[in-house]
Amino acid sequence: SQTIHQWPATLVQPVGSPLSLECTVEGTSNPNLYWYRQAAGRGLQLLFYSVGIGQISSEVPQNLSASRPQDRQFILSSKKLLLSDSGFYLCAWSGLAGGRSYEQYFGPGTRLTVT
Amino acid sequence: DAKTTQPPSMDCAEGRAANLPCNHSTISGNEYVYWYRQIHSQGPQYIIHGLKNNETNEMASLIITEDRKSSTMLLPHATLRDTAVYYCIVRANNAGNMLTFGGGTRLMVKP
Numbered sequence: 001s002q003t004i005h006q007w008p009a010t011l012v013q014p015v016g017s018p019l020s021l022e023c024t025v026e027g028t029s030n031p032n033l034y035w036y037r038q039a040a041g042r043g044l045q046l047l048f049y050s051v052g053i054g055q056i057s058s059e060v061p062q063n064l065s066a067s068r069p070q071d072r073q074f075i076l077s078s079k080k081l082l083l084s085d086s087g088f089y090l091c092a093w094s095g096l097a098g099g100r101s102y103e104q105y106f107g108p109g110t111r112l113t114v115t
Numbered sequence: 116d117a118k119t120t121q122p123p124s125m126d127c128a129e130g131r132a133a134n135l136p137c138n139h140s141t142i143s144g145n146e147y148v149y150w151y152r153q154i155h156s157q158g159p160q161y162i163i164h165g166l167k168n169n170e171t172n173e174m175a176s177l178i179i180t181e182d183r184k185s186s187t188m189l190l191p192h193a194t195l196r197d198t199a200v201y202y203c204i205v206r207a208n209n210a211g212n213m214l215t216f217g218g219g220t221r222l223m224v225k226p
Contacts, residue, residue, distance in 0.1 A: 034213070043202075044159065044216040059213075090158045103149070104214055106158030 002027035006091050006107040013114055019064075019078040021110050023091030026072065031093040033074040034104065035066055038088040050074060086114045119203045124221040127197075133190040135220050137203030140184040145207045148179060149214070150188045152199040159202065159216075163188065193224045 003026045013019060025031050035047040046059045048066035056066050063082060067075045074091055091107040120138040127133040139148065149164040163170055163177045165186075170177045176189040190197055202219040 036216075043218055044153075044214075046213055046215070049213055088156075092158070103161045103164065104151075104159075105161065109156075109158050111156075 002093070002105065004091060004093055004105060004107040006089075006110050008110060009108065010111045011113070013081050013112065015083055015114055016080050019076070019081050019085070019112070021076040021089055021091075021112075023074040023076075023107055024072055025093045028093065028095050029071060031072065031095040033068060034092040034094075035074065035076050036090040036092065036106075038090065040087070044090065048076070081114045083114050086112055088112075119205055119217055121201075121203050121217065121220045123218060124223070126223050126225055127190075127193045129195060129224055129226050130192055133193040133197065133222060133224070135188045135190075135201050135203075135222065136185065137188070138185045139203070139205045142183050142205050143207065146205045147208060148177065148183075148186050149204045149206060150175065150177065151202045151204065151214075151216075152197075153202070153219070154196075154199040162201075193222075195224050195226065198222060198224045 005024050007022055032051050034049045036044045037047055038044045048056055048058055050056050050068045053068050053071055064076060064078050089110045089112055092104040094104045147164050147166050150162040151159040152162055153159045163172055163175050165177045165179055167179055167183055177186060179186045200219040200221050202216050204214050206214060
């Protein structure tokens, strides 16, 4: 079966510090990968998606970036965090290996607080 | 992707059926209706999806009107653990498979 991991689960970082959040998927190959952000009390906002290694599409201009160094690894980064970067960051994958194509399966999330 | 309209909140008694409506009047012919839910502080969970026929799985049933402009997701016997925000999303199955989440319906299941 497929599993998706995110770490860390929670993070408190000062303004201006760098960020690196990691997401890995097991049990599938060539997944589509996604990063979402959910601000407190708000809906989910798609930040980035990737259909393959090194292929990143950005949905929202911001001070965040994403990379996909390996097939099942997706990294969200920032060089300098802003207060507005606080939120719940979710990684998701979709693909045919799940038996039902096209659904997205979400990880447990990382709760980031920028102070 | 077409937009959806859902009531912001609903209550349901434990053990009763929960019927969550969704309007998607501008849905295109190749767009599916997806339902996800998000329990507090967790990632969204896939529930069910359909194109034009009614669908049923172990979690829920999806009833899509003949004109496909609206749908209802049915939880047959709601439990307290079904308290969550439920999102109705319409999307074409394409290479990106991206989801656009709206505000959803906050379902409160009460004892």
